[in-house]
C-alpha cells in the first residue's frame with residue numbers, strides 16, 4: 503500500500519495551525535532549534551525485518567492479519583513507515599528469515615521506497631531444516647569443530663548477501679551458553695568463540711563493521727558466552743578496529759546503568775550501535791520509551807556528549823536500529839511509536855545546556871546538574887520532531903494518519919487475515 507504525498511499534505515493542512523502555535527512556544531523555550539530540527543531530519547532508524555508481523559510467546563500468539571508474506575512485502579511495510587515519518591530510512595535483514603533471491607529487484611524496490619539496507623543479522627540460534635550440524639549446544643562456542651565451521655560459513659554467507667545489497671555491517675548475536683553448572687568450560691567456550699569470530703572478521707570487506715551483540719540470558723539460563731558489555735568488549739578489542747559492541751536495551755541484568763556502559767564504549771570507540779526497545783523484567787522487546795523514557799533520554803544524553811567529544815556524525819557513525827516484538831499491538835503502529843520515542847529522547851538530549859551542565863559538574867553542584875538535565879527531559883520537544891517530519895514531507899501525526907487511512911484493513915484485504923511473517 504503506497505501513501506501519496508498529497509494525502510500526507512491534506513493530513514498536515516488539518517493540523518498545521520495547532521502545530522505552528524506549539525512550535526512558536528517550543529522555539530521560545532529552547533535555543534538553537536534550527537540545528538536540532540536539521541539533526542532530527544538527518545537521523546534515520548533502521549526497522550528490523552523480523553518485527554513486521556505479530557510476535558508471540560511460548561504461551562500464545564494472536565496474529566492481527568495482513569502480515570507481510572515476503573521480503574518484498576516487508577520492504578513495502580517499512581516504506582510505508584518511512585512515508586509517514588521520514589525517519590525509518592533503512593531495513594535490517596535477518597538471514598535465513600529474509601533471504602534475498604533477486605538482489606537487483608530487491609535493491610530497486612527498496613530504492614523506490616527511499617530505503618537502504620542496514621546491518622545484516624546472522625542466525626546460528628535455530629537449526630535449518632537441511633542443516634548437517636545442530637546448534638543445540640551452541641554455535642561458535644561448540645566443542646564440535648564441524649558445528650563451529652558450519653556457523654562461520656553461515657556468517658560469511660550473510661556477509662555476501664549484504665555486500666550485494668549495499669549493507670556495510672554484520673550483527674552477530676549468539677544464543678550460545680549453558681543452562682547448568684558444569685555443562686560448559688567457560689575458557690574453552692570463549693576461545694572457540696573468539697577463534698570463530700576471527701574467521702568471520704577476516705571475511706569482512708574493508709569498509710564493513712562487525713557488531714557483537716551481548717545478552718545476559720535466554721535461551722540459556724546459567725551462562726551466556728557473550729553475556730555483557732565487558733565480555734563483548736573483550737572480544738571486539740581482540741578482533742580489531744572493525745569490531746564493535748552492539749547494545750540491545752533489553753539485554754541487561756536488572757538495574758544495569760546502560761547510559762554509563764554507552765559512555766565508556768563510546769569513549770574507547772568500541773560502541774557500534776543499538777537495538778532500541780524497552781522492558782520491565784527480561785528481554786521483553788516492548789515499544790521503545792514505553793516504560794523507561796527517562797533512561798532512554800539519559801542514554802541519548804551520553805550519546806550526544808560522547809559523540810560531540812569525538813567529533814562524530816550523529817546520523818552516520820553509529821548503527822541506529824529497533825529490535826522489538828509485537829504481541830498485542832499492530833506491528834506498524836508499535837514501530838511508529840518506537841521511532842517517535844527515540845526521536846523525542848534525541849531532541850531532548852540535543853536541548854541540554856551542555857556548558858551549564860559542565861560548570862555544575864565542575865563545581866559538584868549536584869542539584870544544579872539535575873535541574874539542567876530534568877529541565878531538558880521535562881521540556882515538550884514534540885513540536886520539533888513534528889516540524890522535522892513536516893519539512894521532509896512526512897506526516898505531522900503518523901499514527902493518526904495510519905489509522906485514518908485504515909492501513910491495516912487495507913493490508914488485510916490485500917494479503918488476508920491468516921498471513922504469517924517470518925521472524926520472531
Ligand code: LRH
Pocket residue numbers: 552623675715717750777785825926
Ligand atoms: C536476541 C535478539 C537479536 C536478534 C533477535 C531477533 O534476543 O535481540 O538481536 O537476532 O533478538
Ligand code: MN
Pocket residue numbers: 675715750777825
Ligand atoms: Mn537485539
